[in-house]
Amino acid sequence: MEISEIKAKLESYKAEGKKMFTTSSFQTHSLVMLHILSRIDNTIPVYFLNTGYHFPETVSFKDQVAEAFGLNVIETRSSVPRYMQKDHSGKLLFTSDPDHCCYINKTAPTEELLRTYDIWINGVRGDQSSTRKAMKTEQEAPFDTIRFHPMLDWSMKTIFAYIREHNLPRHPLDSKGYLSIGCEPCTRKLDPEMQEREARWFGLNKVECGLHTDLVKK
Numbered sequence: 001m002e003i004s005e006i007k008a009k010l011e012s013y014k015a016e017g018k019k020m021f022t023t024s025s026f027q028t029h030s031l032v033m034l035h036i037l038s039r040i041d042n043t044i045p046v047y048f049l050n051t052g053y054h055f056p057e058t059v060s061f062k063d064q065v066a067e068a069f070g071l072n073v074i075e076t077r078s079s080v081p082r083y084m085q086k087d088h089s090g091k092l093l094f095t096s097d098p099d100h101c102c103y104i105n106k107t108a109p110t111e112e113l114l115r116t117y118d119i120w121i122n123g124v125r126g127d128q129s130s131t132r133k134a135m136k137t138e139q140e141a142p143f144d145t146i147r148f149h150p151m152l153d154w155s156m157k158t159i160f161a162y163i164r165e166h167n168l169p170r171h172p173l174d175s176k177g178y179l180s181i182g183c184e185p186c187t188r189k190l191d192p193e194m195q196e197r198e199a200r201w202f203g204l205n206k207v208e209c210g211l212h213t214d215l216v217k218k
């Protein structure tokens, strides 16, 4: 979507009295949507799903970006304490059941947000995975909400052109070989032959955390 179209859509949601929020993982490529939103309406809450497993660099980068863009960033966490996030053998869940770990730490806290808000502004891009490619710009989500995907037709190329044009900051791990950065135990550096999302849950049959598969009305 063009920036003028994103602006018009947000204004129409606002005029309809819809409550909006967004979520961000605060990676370099996530910043384009945040930057665009900050220039349209920087009061829209930006939720950071703090799993407790992020790289310390991500947490400090989030603070830096919030300050630079004037964002209303709110941290949210799972209601399940870490000591209860273990499997039957006592190991932390990400080691044996990453789907359940992602559910507890990402999907369930987002479900709570969907119970409160009407519109989830979400920065997925079609070129990131086949699941995302199949999405629509406006998509029904649980609890009578709408997912609004303004970046769906942006590509890695147009994202980085915007980053250069606006001189946006870079996540500190970019220069160390990371491209798709999530929780530390489930992220690895990208090899030249790998697709972007293969750097996550490497070696497992998993490329999504559940936010873009479970929280979509089928």
Ligand code: SF4
Pocket (backbone or CB within 6 Å): 051, 053, 093, 094, 097, 098, 099, 101, 102, 103, 105, 106, 182, 183, 184, 185, 186, 209
């Ligand atoms: S990405 Fe890994 S550590 Fe983070 S919530 Fe999912 S399984 Fe757990």
